[in-house]
Amino acid sequence: MTIETRAVETPAIETPAIRTPAAANGLALETRGLCKSFGALTVADQINFRLERGARQALIGPNGAGKTTFVELVTGGLRPSAGQIVIDGADVTDLPQAVRVKRGLARTFQITALFRRLTTLENVTLAIAERDGVAGGLIRPAGRHNRVIEEAFALLETLGLADDALRPVSALAYGRQRLVEIAVALGLSPKVLLLDEPAAGVPSGESGLIIEVIERLPPDIAVLIIEHDMDLVFRLARRITVLVQGRILVEGPPDAIAADPQVRQVYLGEREHGRGGR
Amino acid sequence: MATEGLVRPRLKPAPRAPLAPQQAIDAFARRHRYRWWEALPWAAAIAAYVLFPSYLPLGAQILATILFALSADLVLGYAGIVTLGHAAFFGTGAYTAGILAVHGWGEPITGLLAGTATAALIGFVSGWIVLRTTGLTLLMQTLVVATLLYEAANKASWLTGGDDGLQGMEVWPIFGQFRFDMFGRTGYLYCLAVLFLCWLFARHIVYSPFGRSLTGIRENVRRMHAIGAPVRRRRLIIYTIAAGLAGTAGALIAQTTGFVGLSFLNLERSGGVLIMLIIGGVGRLYGAFIGVPLYMIAQNRFSEIEPVYWYFWIGLLMVLVVVFARGGILGLSERLRR
Ligand SMILES: Nc1ncnc2c1ncn2[C@@H]1O[C@H](COP(=O)(O)OP(=O)(O)OP(=O)(O)O)[C@@H](O)[C@H]1O
Ligand SMILES: [Mg+2]
Numbered sequence: 067m068t069i070e071t072r073a074v075e076t077p078a079i080e081t082p083a084i085r086t087p088a089a090a091n092g093l094a095l096e097t098r099g100l101c102k103s104f105g106a107l108t109v110a111d112q113i114n115f116r117l118e119r120g121a122r123q124a125l126i127g128p129n130g131a132g133k134t135t136f137v138e139l140v141t142g143g144l145r146p147s148a149g150q151i152v153i154d155g156a157d158v159t160d161l162p163q164a165v166r167v168k169r170g171l172a173r174t175f176q177i178t179a180l181f182r183r184l185t186t187l188e189n190v191t192l193a194i195a196e197r198d199g200v201a202g203g204l205i206r207p208a209g210r211h212n213r214v215i216e217e218a219f220a221l222l223e224t225l226g227l228a229d230d231a232l233r234p235v236s237a238l239a240y241g242r243q244r245l246v247e248i249a250v251a252l253g254l255s256p257k258v259l260l261l262d263e264p265a266a267g268v269p270s271g272e273s274g275l276i277i278e279v280i281e282r283l284p285p286d287i288a289v290l291i292i293e294h295d296m297d298l299v300f301r302l303a304r305r306i307t308v309l310v311q312g313r314i315l316v317e318g319p320p321d322a323i324a325a326d327p328q329v330r331q332v333y334l335g336e337r338e339h340g341r342g343g344r
Numbered sequence: 345m346a347t348e349g350l351v352r353p354r355l356k357p358a359p360r361a362p363l364a365p366q367q368a369i370d371a372f373a374r375r376h377r378y379r380w381w382e383a384l385p386w387a388a389a390i391a392a393y394v395l396f397p398s399y400l401p402l403g404a405q406i407l408a409t410i411l412f413a414l415s416a417d418l419v420l421g422y423a424g425i426v427t428l429g430h431a432a433f434f435g436t437g438a439y440t441a442g443i444l445a446v447h448g449w450g451e452p453i454t455g456l457l458a459g460t461a462t463a464a465l466i467g468f469v470s471g472w473i474v475l476r477t478t479g480l481t482l483l484m485q486t487l488v489v490a491t492l493l494y495e496a497a498n499k500a501s502w503l504t505g506g507d508d509g510l511q512g513m514e515v516w517p518i519f520g521q522f523r524f525d526m527f528g529r530t531g532y533l534y535c536l537a538v539l540f541l542c543w544l545f546a547r548h549i550v551y552s553p554f555g556r557s558l559t560g561i562r563e564n565v566r567r568m569h570a571i572g573a574p575v576r577r578r579r580l581i582i583y584t585i586a587a588g589l590a591g592t593a594g595a596l597i598a599q600t601t602g603f604v605g606l607s608f609l610n611l612e613r614s615g616g617v618l619i620m621l622i623i624g625g626v627g628r629l630y631g632a633f634i635g636v637p638l639y640m641i642a643q644n645r646f647s648e649i650e651p652v653y654w655y656f657w658i659g660l661l662m663v664l665v666v667v668f669a670r671g672g673i674l675g676l677s678e679r680l681r682r
Binding site: 143163166167172173175179181182183184187193196197200201204205207208209210211216220228232250251253 | 578
């Protein structure tokens with residue numbers, strides 16, 4: 067069973083998309099020469115990144131490599147110092163976060179960022195209402211938007227969260243909260259999904275549930291997984307990008323990455339130290 | 345019957361019984377339905393009208409202040425916008441209605457609407473500027489807006505009467521029929537009717553998708569951005585609406601007491617309404633209905649006896665609320681019921 071999501075209905079009035087050749091070659095997301103520094107610290111250094119439609123790609127790298135910053139740059143939470151961000155062939159570098167979401171870009175957070183005092187169902191409902199453009203409505207009560215609620219509930223069912231639908235998110239076990247993270251993002255019916263350490267903080271025994279959910283994501287969504295858990299990465303990713311100090315070190319299929327001496331030295335070596343600390 | 349189990353889902357659901365989609369929908373729909381206890385404040389207000397005829401002027405002030413606190417709740421309790429300048433809108437509404445009445449337009453309903461509109465306009469313009477920030481910066485900026493308005497009203501004494509306040513307001517009968525009488529009967533019922541309408545409006549907002557998205561903004565702004573919500577626009581809309589309602593409250597007090605002064609704009613007014621709201625319970629729509637009467641009646645009693653101690657008691661009450669009853673009296677009663 068795959069998780070069903072509806073296609074995003076792009077609003078009729080839209081900022082004219084600047085079409086670039088990338089649209090033709092099937093890239094869901096591309097960055098060109100992306101740079102970002104915090105003062106003297108460079109956290110994104112000429113990142114040329116490509117994510118194909120329907121991709122299952124991982125972005126790995128040691129702590130502080132700039133992975134989360136990369137997500138922030140792509141989603142529009144941070145402004146790049148230089149470079150371009152292209153979603154589905156359209157340059158979105160100067161567009162606000164909300165517009166990028168409408169273009170099909172969704173993300174999850176490394177540190178759970180949910181509406182803690184609201185129910186699981188309402189967390190997802192808010193996202194779906196936003197996607198459908200009904201979230202600013204003042205006329206009809208939220209409780210009468212049956213279609214939105216039904217869809218939210220159906221989504222929770224496919225993720226095995228239906229029993230928790232009416233409980234506040236703060237009352238759920240952490241592993242389940244991580245699933246709600248993904249559920250809220252899926253409520254947006256994204257074309258590109260950026261998962262920032264989806265299994266972070268989840269006991270390794272329980273991460274299977276999250277892996278399973280990611281495996282069942284609709285095949286047409288391009289998924290980028292940022293993760294330290296190598297089992298998860300090698301199970302899910304068909305392509306791996308290694309980021310070190312804001313720069314792409316190498317990129318390729320999993321076996322090539324695993325065999326790459328540079329990666330072993332710089333990244334996988336450090337992992338052994340890092341593991342105990344997490 | 346097969347549907348039997350669904351009729352009363354709240355009575356001990358069978359353990360692990362899978363939730364049906366219809367139950368989820370019902371749970372949502374239940375929220376905006378009227379509950380019996382929502383009639384209580386109105387029943388109490390009507391009872392007070394009958395039982396305490398000599399306190400109606402105070403009663404009218406309480407009703408209008410409830411509206412003021414309700415508008416603060418929309419901003420603070422729902423959208424999570426911290427403000428120390430809400431009196432700016434209250435005062436704007438009051439001065440607008442007052443100045444109209446002094447200059448020969450004492451028709452109350454249009455005066456009230458004018459007060460509402462002017463306050464909403466000030467809310468929109470100032471909100472457009474200050475809502476770029478959040479937290480402490482925002483708090484300071486709302487304070488600055490209120491202070492600027494206070495100083496402006498102080499300087500423009502030709503218009504506002506400055507320190508002495510507006511003198512000689514003449515408010516005409518409501519609908520040309522109901523004169524504002526010296527016992528405050530008309531004033532009380534006028535305030536009650538306006539409060540009721542505004543409450544219906546506020547309640548409708550809170551349960552609308554827009555209202556829910558405000559709650560989302562309060563709970564987690566970053567996530568709201570991440571799901572593509574136009575956060576700033578939503579905040580500005582509710583800020584404008586709440587400013588308008590605060591203006592309505594100010595105009596009500598101006599019209600029923602026949603006086604507007606600088607105290608309508610000062611920090612004490614902004615802070616006081618927050619204290620009343622916090623005592624009652626923030627973000628619950630009904631906190632204003634509990635905190636305001638409690639505070640104002642107690643203040644009325646105490647200040648007759650020993651005004652100095654009033655602040656002592658209020659301070660003590662605030663400490664108790666913060667330590668034992670986060671969420672105010674309503675929050676406490678919610679916890680006790682569980
Ligand atoms: N707003 C900021 N201001 C200054 N420095 C920042 C800011 N955000 C991140 N950094 C720094 O940028 C670097 C990259 O951080 P980032 O969170 O992107 O790393 P990461 O690869 O996601 O690491 P982790 O694996 O620990 O999540 C870190 O050194 C961090 O301290
Ligand atoms: Mg990170």
